[in-house]
Amino acid sequence: MPSYSSINLHPSTHPISSLKTHTFDVICIGSGWAGRVTAARVVKTGLTALIIEQELVGGDCPFWACVPSKAILRPNEALEAARAVTGVGEKVAEGGVVVESVWKRRDDFTGMFDDTKLLVPMVENSGVTLVRGKGKLVGVKKVSVVALDGSEVELEARVAVAICTGSEPAIPDPLKAVNPWTPREATSSSTVPEHLVIVGAGAVGTEMATAYSSFGSKVTLISSTKEILPKIDEEGAKLVRESLTSKGVNVILATKVTDAAREADNSVKVTLSNGSTFSANEILVAAGRRAQTANIGLESFGLKGDGSFLPVEESLRVTSVPGKWLYAGGDVNGRAPLTHSSKYHGRIISNAISADFNNSPTSTTEWSRVTATADRLATPAVIFTDPAVASVGLTRKAAQKAGIKFKEINAPVATLGAMLHAEGYAAGWAQWIVDQQSNKLLGATFVGKEVADLLHASTVAVVGGMTLEQLSHAIPSFPTTSEVYLDLLDAAGL
Numbered sequence: 491m492p493s494y495s496s497i498n499l500h501p502s503t504h505p506i507s508s509l510k511t512h513t514f515d516v517i518c519i520g521s522g523w524a525g526r527v528t529a530a531r532v533v534k535t536g537l538t539a540l541i542i543e544q545e546l547v548g549g550d551c552p553f554w555a556c557v558p559s560k561a562i563l564r565p566n567e568a569l570e571a572a573r574a575v576t577g578v579g580e581k582v583a584e585g586g587v588v589v590e591s592v593w594k595r596r597d598d599f600t601g602m603f604d605d606t607k608l609l610v611p612m613v614e615n616s617g618v619t620l621v622r623g624k625g626k627l628v629g630v631k632k633v634s635v636v637a638l639d640g641s642e643v644e645l646e647a648r649v650a651v652a653i654c655t656g657s658e659p660a661i662p663d664p665l666k667a668v669n670p671w672t673p674r675e676a677t678s679s680s681t682v683p684e685h686l687v688i689v690g691a692g693a694v695g696t697e698m699a700t701a702y703s704s705f706g707s708k709v710t711l712i713s714s715t716k717e718i719l720p721k722i723d724e725e726g727a728k729l730v731r732e733s734l735t736s737k738g739v740n741v742i743l744a745t746k747v748t749d750a751a752r753e754a755d756n757s758v759k760v761t762l763s764n765g766s767t768f769s770a771n772e773i774l775v776a777a778g779r780r781a782q783t784a785n786i787g788l789e790s791f792g793l794k795g796d797g798s799f800l801p802v803e804e805s806l807r808v809t810s811v812p813g814k815w816l817y818a819g820g821d822v823n824g825r826a827p828l829t830h831s832s833k834y835h836g837r838i839i840s841n842a843i844s845a846d847f848n849n850s851p852t853s854t855t856e857w858s859r860v861t862a863t864a865d866r867l868a869t870p871a872v873i874f875t876d877p878a879v880a881s882v883g884l885t886r887k888a889a890q891k892a893g894i895k896f897k898e899i900n901a902p903v904a905t906l907g908a909m910l911h912a913e914g915y916a917a918g919w920a921q922w923i924v925d926q927q928s929n930k931l932l933g934a935t936f937v938g939k940e941v942a943d944l945l946h947a948s949t950v951a952v953v954g955g956m957t958l959e960q961l962s963h964a965i966p967s968f969p970t971t972s973e974v975y976l977d978l979l980d981a982a983g984l
């Protein structure tokens with residue numbers, strides 16, 4: 491695969507001249523999951539919709555984020571799982587993944603970074619019109635599209651505009667000058683740096699440390715916080731850190747990169763806040779995201795276009811803009827920057843648009859179809875490290891911060907079911923956060939091998955407001971990893 495810089499981000503299909511009308515019921519700026527789900531669902535209710543996209547149709551997830559990152563993580567996960575199973579492990583005892591084939595697997599999933607194979611047909615088959623260019627608000631329900639060649643057209647939305655422009659990497663100032671890898675270069679690379687330094691030990695940093703160490707890179711992972719993965723509780727994060735260390739990753743905690751310089755041989759000299767320096771062949775910045783809000787006309791509505799997340803109310807309408815016509819969904823509103831949350835936002839926005847358009851009386855209470863309640867109370871997330879981290883709702887830290895009276899229930903993920911299906915399992919950890927008074931489940935975290943699919947049961951329980959007494963009647967099948975639910979119930983005394 492050619493390097494990131496040679497990928498064509500601006501295909502020539504769907505020019506402004508292809509538009510048969512300049513008026514649509516709904517205009518979505520951005521074709522990531524948030525924009526695509528919003529547009530496709532309003533079309534199902536009989537409205538017309540347009541998506542404006544300035545790069546590849548599909549947004550980050552299929553080309554630069556979830557899909558390629560999971561595509562390159564899976565081969566080593568499968569290899570290690572096979573190695574741990576007696577009867578098969580002997581056959582694959584030696585050697586690592588075949589890196590060239592891993593890149594090919596990634597390219598198969600990304601369609602060689604060609605959006606016309608899957609994503610463009612997906613949009614068109616949903617009855618949504620597509621145009622390529624940069625979208626910008628130019629008035630109430632008015633959007634302009636500027637094409638790469640500078641041509642421009644002004645469009646009108648009869649009903650609503652949805653800003654679904656996503657996010658971009660936040661690069662700390664001292665690192666801008668070295669032209670570092672961002673997640674885009676890390677997920678689309680076809681080379682393995684001998685020594686890769688990763689700045690930031692959140693979701694991207696830990697997943698890429700897992701991937702590149704399995705490809706043979708020497709990886710140095712720098713965490714500004716005193717434990718990696720600061721969004722989860724320390725017990726779980728510690729298990730991931732210890733596993734990374736056992737794979738040879740050098741994890742440096744409570745430290746920042748204060749300076750970096752590109753050397754003549756293209757290596758990067760890094761200076762840390764503890765005063766030490768070292769050289770690496772490449773540097774990946776994975777230090778969080780900022781909203782893609784620059785130059786999209788927000789200022790004329792009193793909003794900031796400086797990378798801060800767009801403030802929205804519970805139906806995802808942009809706060810402070812009157813008239814119920816301007817929405818912001820997905821990463822750009824910063825509520826839950828994950829692909830499944832972008833899909834959820836598309837559902838909520840389309841429901842709210844349709845309800846308004848049809849003047850249908852719609853409840854706006856918690857959990858109603860126009861209220862994005864899960865963002866606050868039940869966002870699930872899985873980090874595909876080894877062990878993986880799956881969490882939903884409140885962690886202990888979040889419950890403490892919210893001043894909630896809660897009890898915490900912990901259990902290892904080491905049931906017979908888990909061991910039969912995830913051999914070689916060392917010491918996983920599961921935690922429930924439970925409301926002290928009502929005994930309702932408020933949050934769950936599972937750390938271990940193959941725990942990703944354990945999560946949805948807890949998500950359903952949190953959304954449904956289930957008590958532990960009710961959960962004690964939800965019987966996990968034997969022998970499955972879900973038997974950890976029985977261990978949690980035992981630990982809760984039920």
Ligand SMILES: Cc1cc2nc3c(=O)[nH]c(=O)nc-3n(C[C@H](O)[C@H](O)[C@H](O)COP(=O)(O)OP(=O)(O)OC[C@H]3O[C@@H](n4cnc5c(N)ncnc54)[C@H](O)[C@@H]3O)c2cc1C
Nearest residue numbers: 520522523524544549550555556625656820821827828829
């Ligand atoms: C390395 C990595 C791995 C990840 N892995 C996962 C994972 O496993 N699971 C998960 O749930 N999440 C994951 N995420 C997060 C996930 O990728 C994002 O949350 C998701 O892509 C956001 O979708 P979106 O629709 O909000 O925005 P995007 O997918 O970013 O789409 C926004 C689109 O808007 C376009 N756009 C921006 N401005 C304009 C404009 N002015 N005019 C026209 N078009 C515009 C952009 O070009 C882009 O195509 C990962 C992120 C990264 C970086």
Ligand SMILES: NC(=O)c1ccc[n+]([C@@H]2O[C@H](COP(=O)([O-])OP(=O)(O)OC[C@H]3O[C@@H](n4cnc5c(N)ncnc54)[C@H](O)[C@@H]3O)[C@@H](O)[C@H]2O)c1
Nearest residue numbers: 662690691692693694695714746747776777778827872873
């Ligand atoms: N499996 C998944 O669901 C998945 C995978 C990857 C990314 N994502 C999403 O993509 C987004 C971006 O991920 P991310 O890892 O960039 O962000 P993140 O917020 O998860 O982690 C960034 C980390 O970098 C640290 N940091 C910030 N500045 C630093 C500095 N100067 N030096 C060292 N560390 C610094 C922060 O403390 C934080 O821990 C997140 O919203 C994440 O949820 C999800």
